[in-house]
Amino acid sequence: xxxxxxxxxxxxxxxxxxxxxxxxxxxxxxxxxxxxxxxxxxxxxxxxxxxxxxxxxxxxxxxxxxxxxxxxxxxxxxxxxxxxxxxxxxxxxxxxxxxxxxxxxxxxxxxxxxxxxxxxxxxxxxxxxxxxxxxxxxxxxxxxxxxxxxxxxxxxxxxxxxxxxxxxxxxxxxxxxxxxxxxxxxxxxxxxxxxxxxxxxxxxxxxxxxxxxxxxxxxxxxxxxxxxxxxxxxxxxxxxxxxxxxxxxxxxxxxxxxxxxxxxxxxxxxxxxxxxxxxxxxxxxxxxxxxxxxxxxxxxxxxxxxxxxxxxxxxxxxxxxxxxxxxxxxxxxxxxxxxxxxxxxxxxxxxxxxxxxxxxxxxxxxxxxxxxxxxxxxxxxxxxxxxxxxxxxxxxxxxxxxxxxxxxxxxxxxxxxxxxxxxxxxxxxxxxxxxxxxxxxxxxxxxxxxxxxxxxxxxxxxxxxxxxxxxxxxxxxxxxxxxxxxxxxxxxxxxxxxxxxxxxxxxxxxxxxxxxxxxxxxxxxx
Numbered sequence: 001x002x003x004x005x006x007x008x009x010x011x012x013x014x015x016x017x018x019x020x021x022x023x024x025x026x027x028x029x030x031x032x033x034x035x036x037x038x039x040x041x042x043x044x045x046x047x048x049x050x051x052x053x054x055x056x057x058x059x060x061x062x063x064x065x066x067x068x069x070x071x072x073x074x075x076x077x078x079x080x081x082x083x084x085x086x087x088x089x090x091x092x093x094x095x096x097x098x099x100x101x102x103x104x105x106x107x108x109x110x111x112x113x114x115x116x117x118x119x120x121x122x123x124x125x126x127x128x129x130x131x132x133x134x135x136x137x138x139x140x141x142x143x144x145x146x147x148x149x150x151x152x153x154x155x156x157x158x159x160x161x162x163x164x165x166x167x168x169x170x171x172x173x174x175x176x177x178x179x180x181x182x183x184x185x186x187x188x189x190x191x192x193x194x195x196x197x198x199x200x201x202x203x204x205x206x207x208x209x210x211x212x213x214x215x216x217x218x219x220x221x222x223x224x225x226x227x228x229x230x231x232x233x234x235x236x237x238x239x240x241x242x243x244x245x246x247x248x249x250x251x252x253x254x255x256x257x258x259x260x261x262x263x264x265x266x267x268x269x270x271x272x273x274x275x276x277x278x279x280x281x282x283x284x285x286x287x288x289x290x291x292x293x294x295x296x297x298x299x300x301x302x303x304x305x306x307x308x309x310x311x312x313x314x315x316x317x318x319x320x321x322x323x324x325x326x327x328x329x330x331x332x333x334x335x336x337x338x339x340x341x342x343x344x345x346x347x348x349x350x351x352x353x354x355x356x357x358x359x360x361x362x363x364x365x366x367x368x369x370x371x372x373x374x375x376x377x378x379x380x381x382x383x384x385x386x387x388x389x390x391x392x393x394x395x396x397x398x399x400x401x402x403x404x405x406x407x408x409x410x411x412x413x414x415x416x417x418x419x420x421x422x423x424x425x426x427x428x429x430x431x432x433x434x435x436x437x438x439x440x441x442x443x444x445x446x447x448x449x450x451x452x453x454x455x456x457x458x459x460x461x462x463x464x465x466x467x468x469x470x471x472x473x474x475x476x477x478x479x480x481x482x483x484x485x486x487x488x489x490x491x492x493x494x495x496x497x498x499x500x501x502x503x504x505x506x507x508x509x510x511x512x513x514x515x516x517x518x519x520x521x522x523x524x525x526x
Contacts, residue, residue: 037079046070049068072088072183085131086131090127100191101125102127102172102214104129104202108149132163156369162397190476190479192476195220215479219416231387245309254288258287260272312329331423334422336424339424409445418501422463454467470488506525509522
């Protein structure tokens with residue numbers, strides 16, 4: 001029997017000489033079959049020398065890429081659901097690496113659009129993404145829109161919500177692999193899923209509910225327990241509304257810098273990164289009230305009102321709500337002005353984006369279920385009741401927190417998850433708690449599922465810490481060669497910093513030398 005590695009070599013030979021001669025047309029590509037769905041249309045056309053920006057999920061390795069590919073569009077519906085889902089499958093015309101890679105979305109969009117597809121095809125993958133049946137192309141990269149979640153006032157569109165939760169992603173796997181096999185006249189030897197944030201949540205769902213779909217899953221900064229952390233993330237903003245507090249970005253940054261100044265060197269290195277957040281737990285925002293902070297040439301004094309709001313983001317709503325409804329806070333070097341504390345908006349691709357709407361829209365459309373709900377006038381009782389109600393109504397469909405991965409393990413699947421400790425949107429404590437539950441259920445889970453913390457890294461990328469840009473390559477080596485990652489190599493941090501991320505429950509420990517070099521750290525229990 002031939003090995004998979006041998007087959008990959010043969011596929012590489014085939015792809016370099018034959019794939020460009022394969023026919024990219026609707027008549028040559030077989031219509032995929034989906035249980036419980038009807039394929040309405042398949043379109044296909046060659047695209048040559050397509051040049052634009054490409055980026056992989058959970059990396060800071062973006063740049064201009066030029067690719068040539070067979071662009072296949074599959075449109076399908078689930079009878080009775082009144083939905084229309086578009087799946088894009090991009091197939092390299094040359095140098096196909098024999099693998100299929102499905103790509104997750106972010107925020108309230110299940111698909112990334114061209115950004116991730118371009119990068120994946122440039123790496124030789126046959127790749128695919130889905131719009132879930134509701135994405136608005138004008139805001140697909142913003143992904144804060146949730147208007148699609150309501151059929152009418154007080155009525156959730158449960159069909160579209162299920163598409164978002166898992167159905168469209170499961171369909172993506174089936175469609176992408178079938179189209180790949182039809183075009184190349186042979187199935188992909190290995191299949192992978194890659195996503196960050198909402199895409200990371202999709203990855204967890206696939207391992208839990210569709211364990212046969214992929215050989216390897218990379219779930220970065222997964223939006224686990226989205227029904228809890230999203231509305232809970234509005235807690236600081238709610239306090240600002242109730243107490244009529246207005247904070248500048250500079251004052252918020254002043255509190256963050258004060259905490260970093262105290263906690264930065266607890267790991268033995270002064271680098272602006274809080275590598276061991278648990279060692280910083282006793283530090284509170286109120287400790288810094290009255291301190292002065294200079295920002296953009298102006299001196300500010302940190303206020304008690306500001307401390308209350310910042311501490312709300314650090315402590316999370318679990319500090320004041322019941323265990324049933326509350327959720328973790330963010331770590332103290334996270335940039336709170338991006339999501340948690342509204343201090344302004346940004347213009348992205350010509351569209352004004354107020355990231356705080358990621359939280360407000362959930363409350364408006366999925367808790368109040370009323371587009372005209374006056375969230376600024378929401379009472380404390382309404383807020384805390386909303387946290388409990390959100391968990392009650394949506395956890396079963398959206399939480400992605402089932403620790404039973406036994407079928408995924410039995411099938412031979414491998415999964416890597418990593419989360420930036422300076423994530424400003426999703427509390428990293430969520431995936432950490434989930435991984436601990438997985439280990440409680442299966443002491444050998446480390447053999448097929450590994451979780452890594454990334455000190456100083458923001459949401460999916462960004463921040464001062466180095467990013468594991470090669471995580472997908474390490475997953476491929478684990479799946480195809482059995483080379484389990486003892487660490488994740490991370491690079492391109494602030495000033496070129498490189499480090500090796502440690503598999504939980506190990507942590508980075510400084511052992512001496514140049515702190516910008518990975519060899520100056522080791523992984524240990526602390």
